[in-house]
Ligand SMILES: Cc1cc2ncn([C@H]3O[C@H](COP(=O)(O)O)[C@@H](O)[C@H]3O)c2cc1C
């Protein structure tokens with residue numbers, strides 16, 4: 001499934017891109033006056049193979065959640081249980097991502113790919129006959145409903161191993177998580193989603209994100225590692241040392257993305273790489289959130305360089321590794337607000353910018369049709 005998905009990813013359609021550039025030149029505005037929105041709309045035309053490309057509606061956020069063995073190294077001050085507790089919050093509609101998703105009219109799908117603790121049942125779930133998380137019937141059709149967050153149970157294992165000590169995952173586990181991401185992309189697109197937004201939840205997950213960024217870009221761990229939830233100086237120093245030691249121990253080969261994800265990644269990072277590949281294979285844009293998303297995007301690009309044409313960088317996370325990763329991918333973020341939350345929040349705030357870029361090609365009059373004189 002991974003191999004067939006990679007094989008399905010095509011380069012952008014140059015003729016649709018040329019059509020979009022030509023159309024921009026005829027619309028009632030000075031050439032280039034929409035700045036980065038113009039190139040974005042051209043890229044989306046190339047991805048869709050059509051000018052104008054489809055409006056990115058409806059939008060679907062997929063939040064992949066997992067825990068991390070490296071938590072044992074003291075790389076974050078937050079207890080591991082917060083990951084599972086935040087899933088309850090997502091399902092109850094009480095997290096920042098829910099507020100922004102309601103604003104954007106986007107549906108929220110939470111995917112447990114490897115949370116360590118038992119999940120609380122969210123009030124948005126159907127009545128449970130048994131205690132514990134309520135799992136939607138896998139055979140029931142996926143409905144994109146912005147008012148009801150959905151939980152998908154797809155745990156590969158209950159948290160990764162400690163990457164400071166051993167490989168975080170086996171290759172098979174990493175593959176299973178990537179394939180879950182591909183499956184979620186397919187399900188959301190089959191249900192009608194015209195754009196996917198990446199989300200993450202996993203206490204400690206900025207440490208594997210930093211390790212992935214250093215492994216794929218060759219950046220020094222000091223430049224790839226940030227303060228995550230806001231760690232203090234001793235914790236930050238420990239975090240950089242953990243990333244440096246993990247790279248030295250595992251010597252991950254950037255030409256072997258599954259091996260890199262297994263050695264120093266996380267289950268949500270691997271699943272996000274799969275979501276991106278799945279979206280690219282379906283010629284559907286994927287709006288990237290923060291540092292966890294862009295670390296996964298590096299893995300996706302290592303699997304399939306043409307996957308980059310499906311990626312839109314939503315925002316510039318305050319995490320320094322995000323900027324390192326975006327530079328490596330050749331992507332410019334749409335907004336830069338100093339966010340460092342994750343969950344999909346930065347991607348959701350950027351969504352109206354993407355919609356605006358596409359709407360221009362659908363709705364704006366040409367000089368000719370509007371009878372406006374050209375210079
Ligand atoms: C209450 C809370 C809500 C969050 N939502 C996203 N994150 C973010 O912070 C975590 C990563 O930071 P670190 O590597 O420093 O632990 C991830 O769970 C990420 O999604 C949260 C973190 C917390 C504490």
Ligand SMILES: O=C(O)c1cccnc1
Nearest residue numbers: 228290291317340341342
């Ligand atoms: O960039 C992010 O998405 C991020 C930053 C800090 C903590 N969690 C997520």
